[in-house]
Amino acid sequence: MNWSEMISPRVQAIPPSGIRKFFDLASGVEDVISLGVGEPDFVTPWHIREAAFYSLEQGDTMYTSNYGLLELREEIANLLKRDYKLEYNPKNQILVTVGVSEALDLALRALLKEGEEVLLPEPCYVSYEPSTLLAGGKVVRIKTKAEDNFKLRAKDLREAITSKSKVLVLCYPSNPTGATMDKEDLEEIAEVVKEHNLIVLSDEIYSRLTYEGEHTSFATLEGMKERTILFNGFSKAYAMTGWRVGYVAAPEEILQAMMKIHQYTMLCAPIVSQKAALEALRNGDREVEKMVKSYNQRRRVIVKGLNEIGLECFKPKGSFYVFPSIKSTGLSSDEFAERLLKEEGVVVIPGNVFGESGEGFIRCSYASSLDNIYEALKRIERFIKKL
Ligand code: PLP
Numbered sequence: 001m002n003w004s005e006m007i008s009p010r011v012q013a014i015p016p017s018g019i020r021k022f023f024d025l026a027s028g029v030e031d032v033i034s035l036g037v038g039e040p041d042f043v044t045p046w047h048i049r050e051a052a053f054y055s056l057e058q059g060d061t062m063y064t065s066n067y068g069l070l071e072l073r074e075e076i077a078n079l080l081k082r083d084y085k086l087e088y089n090p091k092n093q094i095l096v097t098v099g100v101s102e103a104l105d106l107a108l109r110a111l112l113k114e115g116e117e118v119l120l121p122e123p124c125y126v127s128y129e130p131s132t133l134l135a136g137g138k139v140v141r142i143k144t145k146a147e148d149n150f151k152l153r154a155k156d157l158r159e160a161i162t163s164k165s166k167v168l169v170l171c172y173p174s175n176p177t178g179a180t181m182d183k184e185d186l187e188e189i190a191e192v193v194k195e196h197n198l199i200v201l202s203d204e205i206y207s208r209l210t211y212e213g214e215h216t217s218f219a220t221l222e223g224m225k226e227r228t229i230l231f232n233g234f235s236k237a238y239a240m241t242g243w244r245v246g247y248v249a250a251p252e253e254i255l256q257a258m259m260k261i262h263q264y265t266m267l268c269a270p271i272v273s274q275k276a277a278l279e280a281l282r283n284g285d286r287e288v289e290k291m292v293k294s295y296n297q298r299r300r301v302i303v304k305g306l307n308e309i310g311l312e313c314f315k316p317k318g319s320f321y322v323f324p325s326i327k328s329t330g331l332s333s334d335e336f337a338e339r340l341l342k343e344e345g346v347v348v349i350p351g352n353v354f355g356e357s358g359e360g361f362i363r364c365s366y367a368s369s370l371d372n373i374y375e376a377l378k379r380i381e382r383f384i385k386k387l
Contacts, residue, residue, distance in 0.1 A: 010133060010134050010136070011134070013133050014129075014130045014133055014134070015129075015130075017126065018126070018349075018350065018352070018353030019036075019126060019349055019353055022036065022337065022341075022347070022349060022350070022353075023036065023347075025338065025341060026341055026347045029341055029342065029345055030345070031345045032341075032345045032346070032347055033345060033346050033347070033368075033372050033375055033376045033379065034346075034347040034365075034368065034372075035346065035347060035348050035364040035365050035366070035368055035372075035373070035376055036347035036348060036349050036365060037365055037367065037368075038175060038321070038365055038367070039235070039236075039241040039367060040236060040239035040241070040291065040320075040367050041367050041368055041369065042239040042291055043239065044238065044239050044240050044243070044276070045238070045239070045280075045284065045287035047279060047283055047284075047287075048238065048240070048276050048279050048280050048284065048287075049276070050279075051275055051276050051278070051279035052272050052273070052275060052276040052279075054275075055271070055272050055275035055276070056272055060271045060272060060275060061271070062271060063267055063268050063271070064096075064268045064269075064271050064274060065268065066259065066262060066263045066267060066268055067091075067094070067095055067096065067259070067268075068094075068095065068096020068097075068247070068268060068269060068274055069096070069271075069274045069275070069278065070090065070091075071278060072096055072274050072277055072278045072281070073090035073091075073094045073095075073096060073247075074090045075278055075281040075282060076088075076090065076094050076096075076247050076249070076281065077089070077090040077094060077249075078281075079281055080217075080230075080249060083217070084217040084219070084220050085220065086217065086219055086220060086225065086230075086249070088249045089252075092252050092255060092256070093249055093250060093251065093252055093255055094247060094248070094249050094255075095247065095248050095250075095255055095258060095259060095262065096245065096246075096247050096268070096269050096274060096277075097233075097245075097246050097247060097248060097262065097266070097269060098244045098245070098246070098266050098269050098270075099233055099235060099244045099245065099246040100203060100205050100231045100232065100233040100235070100246040100248075101127060101246070102246070102262070102266055103231050103233075103246055103247070103248040103258075104127065104128070104131055104201065104203065104231060105131050105134070105135070106248070106258040106261050106262055107201055107229050107231075107248065107250075107254070107258055108131050108132055108134075108135035108137060108167070108201075109134075109135040109261055110254065110257035110258045110260070110261060111135075111166065111167060111199060111254070111257070112132070112135045112136055112137040112166065112167070113136070114136045115136070115137070115138055115164060116136075116137050116138065116164055116165075116166040116167075117137065117138045117139075117140045117162060117164040117165045117166060117167075118132045118137045118138070118139055118140065118166070118167045118168075118169060119140050119142055119157065119160055119161070119165055119167065119168045119169065119198070120132075120139055120140065120141050120142065120169050120355075121141075121142045121144050121152040121156075121157075121168075121169070121170070121171075122141045122142065122143060122144065122354060122355030122356070122357050122358070123144070123150070123174075123176050123177060123323070123351060123354030123355040123357055123358035123361070124169070124171060124174075124175075124176075124354055124355055125171055125175045125176070125203070125354070126353065126354065128169050128171075137166075137167070138164070140160055140162075140165065141355055141356070141357075142156050142157060142160045143156070143355070143356065143357035144156070144177075144179075144357060145357070146314065146323075146325060146361070149177075149179055149314050149316075150174060150177040150179035150323070151179055151181050151185055152170070152181065152185075152189060153188075154188035154189055154191065154192050157189060157192050158192050161192070161196050161198075165196060165198060166198065166199060167198065167199050167200070167201060168189075168193060168198045168199070168200050168201070169200075169201045169203065170189070170200055170201070170202050170203065170218060171202075171203040171204075171205075171206075172186075172204070172206075172215075172318070173206040173207070173209060173210055173215070173316070173317065173318020173319040174206075174316075174318070174319060174321075175205075175206065175319055175321060176321050176323055176349070176351070176354045176358065176363040177316060177321065177323040177363075178316020178317070178318055178319045178320075178321045178322055178323060179316055179317075179318070180210060180212075180213065180215070180316070180317040180318040181216070182213060182216060183216045183221075186216055186218060186221055187221055187222075190218070190221040190222070190223070190224050193224065193227065194223055194227075197227075198227065199227050199228075199229065199254075200218055200224065200227060200228045200229070201229050201231065202217070202218040202219065202228050202229065202230050202231065203231045204217060204218075204230060204231060204232050205231065205232055205233055205235065205236050205246070206236055206237075206318055206319040206320075207232060207237075207318075208236070208237035208288055208292065209236060209237060209292060209295060209318055209319050209320060210317060210318045211292070211295070211296045211299060211317055211318065212317040213317060215318070217230065218230070219249075225251075226251055227251075228250075229248060229249075229250040229254060230248065230249045230250065231246065231247075231248050232246065232247060233245065233246025233247060234246065234276075234277050234280055236319075236320075237288050237291075238277075238280040238284055238287070238288060239291065240273075240276070240277070240280065243270075243273040243276055243277070244269065244270065244273060245269045245270070245273040245274060245276075245277045246269075295320050295366065295367070297370070298320075298366040298368075298370055298373055299315070299316070299320075299322070299366055301366075301370060301373055301374070301377075302322055302364060302366045302373050302377070303315045303316075303322055305373070305374075305377040306322065306324045306364070306377070306380075307324075309377065309380060309381045309384060310328055310384060311324040311325060311326060311328070311380070311384075312324060312325045312327075312328070313325070320365055320366050320367040321363050321364065321365055321366070322363075322364050322366065323351065323358075323361050323362070323363055323364075324361065324362060324364065325360055325361055326360060326361065326362055327360045329384060329387055330387075331387070332350075332352075332359065332360075333350035333351045333352045333353075333358065333359055333360060333361060333362055334350045334352065336348075336350065336362060337349065337350040337362055339383070340379075340380065340383050343383055343386070344379040344380070344382060344383045345379065346376045346379050346380060346383075348362040348363065348364050349362065349363040349364075350362060350363075351363060364376075
């Protein structure tokens, strides 16, 4: 069988995953400390797990509405109103999805015509490019710089726009850099968005993990709600990655287009996970605050530690990643990460995995215990001294 002829060209066009390659390498090394993974090291808070047990006990084993449980959508609407004064109708402007991952895929497939361009400020989360390619779109990357603390600049956005540009993906707080953008920064972006009639996919999955200043939700900016698709979920803030539940809030027409796909592909997010998510929204704030406090403490330790070792690192205000420069070592990101793993058993992710502008940097996740972080810092220091 000639498999290359059998597999769809869209799938063939997806580049191999740089992150997966790295975890494969790590699986053969002993005594590993990982600053590689992008998920909370906390177990989902007990009261949320308990709600799931109860749900199963009650016999919740069926499909829900394609939109998701109405009471969950109502709670999501309440949250968006409470935190951002954003009004969304839970009946037709909010959709519960199988994580933000599904929601992003739905939005891109619902919006893109063949060859239309998706603007990706990078370094960025690894799934945006494959999802765009699978939806028939074309990726246009916009490089952000360490000097700007990896914020997207309006000027750079303007320069990247062509007549084919349709969608801008924003992810603040950012994976992989931890960068945030404040209201003034985003207002400049909003002006360009309006000028060029773009639609914004605003991935705000790390919004609750903001340690300095307040998170600005892009849809709150003047004129932006009607052209923003707002993504958020439960994976990061509530330590619920494995439950696979997220949501999207959007103008009705866009939501209905996404729904056309969702109803035939996923049908609905798992009911038990939706019940757990409901409990998270109703009673989860205190646990989130505890986890945020802990991440914040680790953030200070890791940023200080990396800078003291000589790996220059700005203090990111959100998510649970730091993105230090390794340029002082003379190694490429790949070399640094591979050698650090082989010689000292520390997993970090080479920055170039997230786009060309990540070359010369590594991503370290501090969703790892303080003990692990201290030990990793010690090993990284020893590694650099040996170079
Ligand atoms: N968006 C970003 C920026 C992420 O970092 C991740 C996961 O790492 C996701 C989306 C996926 O989230 P979910 O678990 O809700 O599918």
